[in-house]
Amino acid sequence: MNGETNKLNLSRRQFLILLTHGGWVAALGVLVYQVSRFMGARATRSIPTPLVTAGTLADFPPGSTTYVSEARAWVENHQGNLTALDAVCTHLGCLVQERKTAVPGFHCPCHGSEFGEDGAVEQGPAERPLRPLHIEVTPDDQVVIRT
Ligand code: FES
Numbered sequence: 001m002n003g004e005t006n007k008l009n010l011s012r013r014q015f016l017i018l019l020t021h022g023g024w025v026a027a028l029g030v031l032v033y034q035v036s037r038f039m040g041a042r043a044t045r046s047i048p049t050p051l052v053t054a055g056t057l058a059d060f061p062p063g064s065t066t067y068v069s070e071a072r073a074w075v076e077n078h079q080g081n082l083t084a085l086d087a088v089c090t091h092l093g094c095l096v097q098e099r100k101t102a103v104p105g106f107h108c109p110c111h112g113s114e115f116g117e118d119g120a121v122e123q124g125p126a127e128r129p130l131r132p133l134h135i136e137v138t139p140d141d142q143v144v145i146r147t
Contacts, residue, residue, distance in 0.1 A: 050147055054084075057141040065098050065117075071145040073133050074098065074106065076117060084145050085119045086131035096130065106130065 010018065052071040060066055060077045068075055072095065073084045085106075087095045094110035105122065106115040114123035119130030134146040 052145045052147060054135075054143040054145050057137055057143060060143060065104065067098070068145065071133070071147050073145055073147065074130075075135065075143070075145070082135050082137065082143065083118075084133040084135040086133055086147070088131070089113055089126055090121075090128040090130065091124075091126035 052068065052073075054060075054068040054071060054073075054075060060075055060082060062077050062079055064075075064077050066075045067073075067087065068084075071084070072087045074087050074096075075082060075084050087106075089096050089108040089110065091108065091111055091113050094108050096106040096108045096113075096115060099105045099107045099114070104117040106117075106119070107113075108115075108126065111125050112123065113121065113126035115126070115130050116122050119132060121127065121129055136144050138144060
């Protein structure tokens, strides 16, 4: 490069050092961007809020098993007694489905774990029961789940 085209008056060595450092800065910028994108994606996944109004008491008639997506929970009404179970499988975190057999309970479609209607493990690979959630009915018949 001569003096007319090289207005910064850099030597070849200085130019290459500047170019190399610029490459490192660009690579670092890409890395920071990708990490922040990854962290942002994790933060915006659908995470249930700690307190979910699942509906009114009439939405959960006796004998029913109802999935409440906002809480990721199964709500069961056993003769007027409401219970709620976390629908997240304790094996690797898939959502369990209501078992459509004569014996009530839940089935995990991912690896085949089976849970009783009380959330107890009936068949692995899951080793821990489904997590019970706090559920209550407010004086105005709203069903509230604490996740
Ligand atoms: S995630 Fe449910 S059995 Fe593996």
